[in-house]
Amino acid sequence: xxxARDLANLMLDLAxxxxxSLGNLDLNRLLFFLNGNYLSExxxxxxxxxxxxxxxxxxxRNVFNAFSSSGARIVGCRAMRFDPFKEEYFYVQYSFxxxxxxxxxxxxxxxxxxxxxxxxxxxxxxxxxxxxxLEQDNEGVFPQSVIPSAMIASYFNKLKLGVSA
Numbered sequence: 001x002x003x004a005r006d007l008a009n010l011m012l013d014l015a016x017x018x019x020x021s022l023g024n025l026d027l028n029r030l031l032f033f034l035n036g037n038y039l040s041e042x043x044x045x046x047x048x049x050x051x052x053x054x055x056x057x058x059x060x061r062n063v064f065n066a067f068s069s070s071g072a073r074i075v076g077c078r079a080m081r082f083d084p085f086k087e088e089y090f091y092v093q094y095s096f097x098x099x100x101x102x103x104x105x106x107x108x109x110x111x112x113x114x115x116x117x118x119x120x121x122x123x124x125x126x127x128x129x130x131x132x133x134l135e136q137d138n139e140g141v142f143p144q145s146v147i148p149s150a151m152i153a154s155y156f157n158k159l160k161l162g163v164s165a
Contacts, residue, residue, distance in 0.1 A: 001048035004031060004060045005079035006094040007104070008067070012075060014105050020112045021074045024067040025057060032058040032152075034107045039149060040156035046100075050146040058147060 008027055011034070015022050022030065031047060038046035051058040066079035080089040096104075 001045050002094075002096070002100075003092075004047045004049040004063045005066055005081070006092055006096075007031060007034070007047060008063045009078045009092070010094055010096060010101065010104055011108055012078060014101075014108050015112070018109070018112075020108065023072060023074055024064060024070050025059075025072075027067065027075060028059045028064055029057050030108065030111050031060060031063060033111050034104060036152050036156035037107055038103070039153040040160050043153075045149055051152065053145055053147050 008031060011027065011030055012022065032051055035045055035047040035051070038044070047060065049060045049062055051060055063079065067075045067077065070076065078091055080091055082089050
């Protein structure tokens with residue numbers, strides 16, 4: 001599993017290479033989409049952080065906070081970490097296996113070109129994942145609480161099978 005901020009930075013770099021634009025909420029949804037597909041395919045989490053159920057979609061607090069200065073605009077910075085010993089922020093140079101980078105690139109393209117980005121962000125036409133699970137059998141997941149990996153995996157397995165999630 002990888003730190004969500006490192007994966008966010010990778011996804012932003014891959015998006016820049018392909019001229020895709022991502023806002024903070026888009027980035028959090030993309031990480032959810034990435035992790036959900038990875039769970040469905042390989043049976044384990046790719047992201048080492050928890051997703052929280054929010055009305056506007058799933059979020060990872062560390063990622064959302066790292067890019068909160070962007071507001072609703074396109075994210076143009078990269079996530080940083082704080083070194084308490086040096087008392088300074090620094091950029092992490094991520095290093096992922098080529099297979100992970102390729103998988104992330106594939107998911108990014110599917111997310112941006114496959115209509116997932118617009119379907120998640122257009123609240124007039126469709127409910128977000130979190131709103132749906134909170135209205136159905138929520139298995140103890142409530143607004144602002146952690147979404148269990150098993151629930152995410154179940155959701156993406158249903159999508160893969162073409163079952164209404």
